[in-house]
Amino acid sequence: MSKNLKTGVEKRDTDQTKLFELLGENIEHYDNYMVIHGNAILKNKDAYIIADKIIYNPTLRQARLQGHVRIYKGDTLSVYTQQATIYLNINFGIIRPFYIQDTKTGIWTNAESANQQKMTYRFAHSIVSGCSYTNPAWRINASRGYYSQENKTLALWHPKIYIGDIPVFYSPYLRFSLENERTSGFLYPTLGSSGTDGFAYIQPYYIAVQNFWDMTLSPQIRTSKGVGMNFEFRAVDSSNDKYLLNFKYFYNFNSYMQRFNALNQHVYGFDFKHSKRNVIQKYFGAKTKLDNGMFFDFAFMNDIDYMRLNDIRYYLNTTHYTSKINLFAQTTHHYFGVNMRYYLNLYSPVNATTIQDLPHIQYHKYMGTLFIKELLYSFNYQMKYGSRQQGFSYLSSEISLPVGMQFSFLNKYFSIGAWLNAYAGNIYAVNTENTKVYSGINSQTPTQLNGQVGNYAYLNYRISLNSDIGKKYNKFFHSLQTSIIFNSPIESAFFSNGIINKSILQGFANLSTSQLERIQNGEDIWDPSIFSGLNQTLKRLDINLANYIYNNKGNEIFYWKLTQSFNFNDPISYLKIPMENKIGTSPISGLYLNASVFYSWFYNSFTEVGLNASYIKDSYAASISYYLKRDDTMWKNDPTTLTFQSVDATNYLSASFRGDLGYFGFVADIAYDFKSKNIINIGFGVYKDIKCFGVGIKAGSNRTPILSQGNSVSIIDNIYVRAEFKFVPLTSFNYTYRLRPKVEERSQQ
Incomplete structure (x- = not known):
């Protein structure tokens, strides 16, 4: 029997909820089944299905769909096939052939x-x-x-x-x-191989059980190096403040230890990052408008290899890691802070000679008026505790009280200021038995530091003249800012004794760059510059000039900054401080040119030069940089026969390029050290991206440090080839192969 019906079959649950519905233009009824033709439709709670024909068996509650079967979930087509079988009583179906697209x-x-x-x-x-x-x-x-x-x-x-x-x-x-x-689930692995590590496989597993935290476990094996595990934990609290914690451990095989004479068989460490504002209100429920917060960035590691455990391609470009803990509270008039710094020397097996700031306590009274509105003042107090295992440690206290007046004239284009600063401080040093000190005008040889206590107090005055002038032209705006600042201590009001007496301060002021580097490298040499107040004892004139040009859209298209300082306490020349020039321009969109040049009138030559050019537009990015730095040790002592020894200069060039050339993309980078006459980093590669797939290959070399037994660092020159594959939109992965490395031994400074 055949007839036209709008609704063929409608089935309801015991609570009269509609379970499914069959519709079609023509429905044929037979003993045990029915056939729906023409715009055949099956509707249930989960899906809306259209087919050329539906054969329904009410006994089995089975619907067989044939011909151009389309299954919709909501408004989205989820499955397209030629035939499917659906069991309506258990919400189960068989689809053949199966095709589904997100x-x-x-x-x-x-x-x-x-x-x-x-x-x-x-x-x-x-x-x-x-x-x-x-x-x-x-x-x-x-x-x-x-x-x-x-x-x-x-x-x-x-x-x-x-x-x-x-x-x-x-x-x-x-x-x-x-x-x-x-x-939760496995993430894509990191794969690679090298002459040092062998075949490397890092397999992260991501765990996201709840919305406010997740973590990643990343076991790894490097067949020629060892095995290890990385653990990362991330969380967000009710205030939307984030926490990040990492633990890493790696075990070096005995064969690797013997091959590279490595220092640590067990490499481990952790790092933690967190910041939060309004801690008092959130944790203690205080009803106050006091602005307060804390910041943590803390790390510990026993080996430089800790930095490379996340990625086999990691290129280390820093020698130190600074851990920081900052706590502060402030109002519109007052500030109180506690800061701690812990410095890790990544190129040293021990950290015993590095002075750690544990802690630095500061109180500051912001600028306010004193008696009359024209008379201004502020107040600052600092207490520092610097500690280390080898060499001197210290505890210092310093206060400063600047009082002065600032007046503007000529319609506020110019201003003049006069300030009197009062400074006082004391210092207590311990573990000074082996501490050396430079003292006197001609301080070339250090002597033994005698004593542990020092005090100072003095008055300093500052006179300044400032101007801020701007003018608008047809297509641009020009701003000119100048300042002349003269700063000098009042000699009759200067007092210092003990381990910061005048002879020691004079000796430190005359140290050469190489002598200062010895102090920075952790030698047990007395350093009075760690007390900020003593840095104000120089008779000094600073001249600053700044030009800015903006276009009609407010974009900066040119700047030029000039700074020249005169140190009237220098017994050799007032002009030993070089003149600093910084120039930059962006003449067209995407192109940036800038230069930083330090010129010494005393040496009649450049002491530092930095040049940089970069261009970024669409898929193109290119840059080239040059840097040169010279120091006092490169000049002869006789001012009449000054010559420059370029072999000792810090002098290097770097360049990079990335762009889509149409048929393929190209990427390249290089860095050359003129001092060592070595290419320290080089790489070049090609890549091709299409709509759903990308592939690239890059070859190059870089230099990787490894801590060795004894007081030395092994520098490994790695030559590598890396292939990268992009599977859009799923993910991308790459494989790095490093050729047999070249190892260079270096003594630790």
């Missing part, structure tokens, strides 16, 4: 068949890709898998990634999130 990411999955249980599809012998269905640039073949439409996750067992028909990666299991949401 509309947001474009990721599609194709399999011979799949079964559906509620919102999850399980399938076998599948193909997954984000490229076109015909001849995809990349694909993943898997033995089995599932797709959860509710969680937007795709899981695959024994997946093999192909580029064209070439297999490039295999994993026992992969799990993807097709939405930008936190989901």
Whole structure:
């Protein structure tokens, strides 16, 4: 029997909730089944299904869908196939052939068949890709898998990634999130090989159980080096303040220890970062408008290798790591802070000679009026405790009280200021038995430091003249700012004794750059410059000039800053401090040119030069930099025969380029040290990005330090080749191969 009906079958639950509904233009009824033709539709609570024909068995509650089957979830087409079987009593279905595509990411999955249980599809012998269905640039073949439409996750067992028909990666299991949401599972591994580490494999596993915290466990193995584990924990509290904690451990094999004479077989450490404002209000419930906060950036490591445990390609470009703890509270008139600094020398097996700031306590009274509104003052107090295991440690207290007046004239284009600063402080030093000191005008040889206590008090006056002039032209605006500042102690009001007497201060002021570097490198030499108040005892004139040019849009297109200082306490020349010039311009969008030049009138030559040019526009980015620095030790003592010894200069050039040249992209970088006559870093590569796939290859070399037994550092010159693959929109991974390294031994300073 055949007839036209709008509704063929409607089934309701015991509570009269509609379970499913069958509709079609033509419905044929038979003994045990019915057939729906023409715009055949099946609707239930989870899906809206359209097919050419639906065969429904009411006894089995089975619906067989045939011909152009389209399954919609909400307004989204989730499955398109030629036939499917759905069991309506248990919300179960069989789909053959199976094809599903995520509309947001474009990721599609194709399999011979799949079964559906509620919102999850399980399938076998599948193909997954984000490229076109015909001849995809990349694909993943898997033995089995599932797709959860509710969680937007795709899981695959024994997946093999192909580029064209070439297999490039295999994993026992992969799990993807097709939405930008936190989901537990394996992340893509880091792969590589090198002459030092062998084959390296880092496999992160991401855990996100609750919304306010997550963590990542990353076991790793480097076949020629050792095994280890990285742990990262991240959390957000109720105030939306973030916490980040890392623990890392690595065990070096005995063969690696013997090959490189490495210092530590067990490499370990941790680092912690956190910041928070309004701590008193959040933690203690105080009803106050007091601005307060804290900041933590603290790390400990027993080896420089700790810095490289996250990534086999990590290039270390710093010699120290500074841990910081800052606590503060302030009002509109007062500030109180506690700061601690812990300095790790990454190139030294021990940190015993580094002075640590534990802690630095400061109180500051902001600028206010005294008696009359024209008379201004502020107040500052500092207490510092500097401690180390080897060499002197100290405890100091300092106060400063500046009082002065500032007047403007000529319609506020100019201003003049006069200030009187009162300074006082004392110092107590311990462990000074082996401490050396430079004293006197011609301080070339250090002597033994006698005593542990020092005090000082003095008055300092400052006179300043400032101007701020601006003028608008047709297409740009010019601003000119100048200042002349004369600062001098009042000699009759200067007092110092003990380990900061005048002879010691004079000796330190005349030290050469090489002598200062000995102090900075941790030698037990007395350093009075650590007391900020003593830095104000110089008779000095500072001249500053600054020019700025802005276009009609308010963008800075040119600047020039000039600074020249005269030290009238220098017994050799008032002009030993070089003149500083900083010039920069951006004549066109994306192009930036700047230079920093220090010229010494005393030496009649440049003492420091920094040049930089960069261009960024669309897919192009290029830069080139040059840096030169000279110091006093490179000049002969006789001013009439000054000559420059360029072999001792810090002198290097670096350049980089990245751009899409149409058929392919190109990237390159290089750094050359003129002092050592070595290329310290070089790399070049090509890459190609298409809509769903990208591939790149880069080759180069860099220099990596390793702490060695004894007081030395091994510098490894690594030559590497790195291949990178991008599988859009899933992820990208790369493989780095390092050739047999060249090892260079260096003594630790």
